[in-house]
Amino acid sequence: MSRPAAAPAGPAVAVVGVGLIGGAVALRLRRQGVPVRVWDASAPTRAAAARAGLACGTDLPDAVADAAVVVLAAPLRRLPDLLDAVVAAARPDAVVTDVGSTKGGVAARARQGGYADRFVAGHPMAGGPRAGFDAGAADLLVGVPWALSGDGADPAAYRQVADLLRRHFDARIVPVDAAGHDAAVALVSHLPHLLAAVLANTAAPDGLARRLAAASYARATASAASAPYRSTAMVWENRAAVRATLRTFAAALADADRALQAADDGDLRAIFDAAHAACGPPAAA
Known part of the structure; x- marks a missing residue:
């Protein structure tokens, strides 16, 4: 008799952009048993993620369609426009966070777009000299300080992101506002x-x-x-x-x-x- 499949370790997560940090997020979530789906604008990066065993969406809407939480990990200058695209494609109740190293621009875009209530700006304080998916590792972000800004976010959305990070990354959450960060x-x-x-x-x-x-x-x-x-x-x-x-x-x-x-x-x-x-x-x- 076959053993029943293990229950997922949490709601589905999509990671958009799987370079160094996004790749580390996705690899860690997969290791933790969280259903995770990824997307990257670069075909070679998507291929590298697939070789590592990550489920890749056929396109951005496909990657985020079923996610309760979407993590934006694209290059910093692309984040505001990517945020617009993800909010348009994701479930209406999906919460969006990011890992960018500045918060002012992306937080302003969330306010301008009228969806600040479902956006929780984030920044894990870790990284490395190398870039790209192959430079990432599942333990890169474990235990690091993780800035989270709830400027305008629904408290339930903030808690959802903070709980995800604490549970699966042992993150040390540092509450911030965008300007202070x-x-x-x-x-x-x-x-x-x-x-x-x-x-x-x-x-x-x-x-x-x-x-x-x-x-x-x-x-x-x-x-x-x-x-x-x-x-x-x-x-x-x-x-x-x-x-x-x-x-x-x-x-x-x-x-x-x-x-x-x-x-x-x-x-x-x-x-x-x-x-x-x-x-x-x-x-x-």
Whole structure:
């Protein structure tokens, strides 16, 4: 006698865009027993997803037709238009979330389109230098901080997304609003990418410095190895917040320069002492 099929581990999910992050989302959900269907505009990417055992829709409407939750994971600049297309194709009661690294633009599109109540903006704080489906892994996003913005969203929609992420990704949900999120990631993600690029470009012509470069340089420039189109998109789309953060950083560099001109190392030591203390665990929200 055949054993009955196991019950699904949750409502059906569609993932639209299966590059690094979308692929990781889809692979994890499949491993967790969640019915998941994917779509990507790239035929080679769809083929790679199919080879990995993911169910691919024949087109976007087919991929999202039965989903209770749709995850948008396409390139950042495509998200607003993709959001419109998904809302038009999905079930009227489907909840939509995304994984983009900025929230202002896509949240504004949801308000303009009149469907902010079913859109929960999201951003898992993880990634890697490589891009594309083959760079993803089912455990890439497990246990990471996951920003969720409920600006205008129905509380039930927010809970549905948060519960999905906690249950299947062990996500540490960080409630945010779109503007607050974009200001925060400008400081801890986008500015570091820009600074890494500037440092790498500054050191590049100095052959001796490059030969002597070790762990400190490698850590400081690690994000410069990320795909340039991704770094460009996220910094440009959040450029107002990045510029504000850059001005604050420039003022701090000016303070450091003054410390190096002082009669003793007291001011310089104070900078390093403050930084050492700042590297402890964050204060509770």
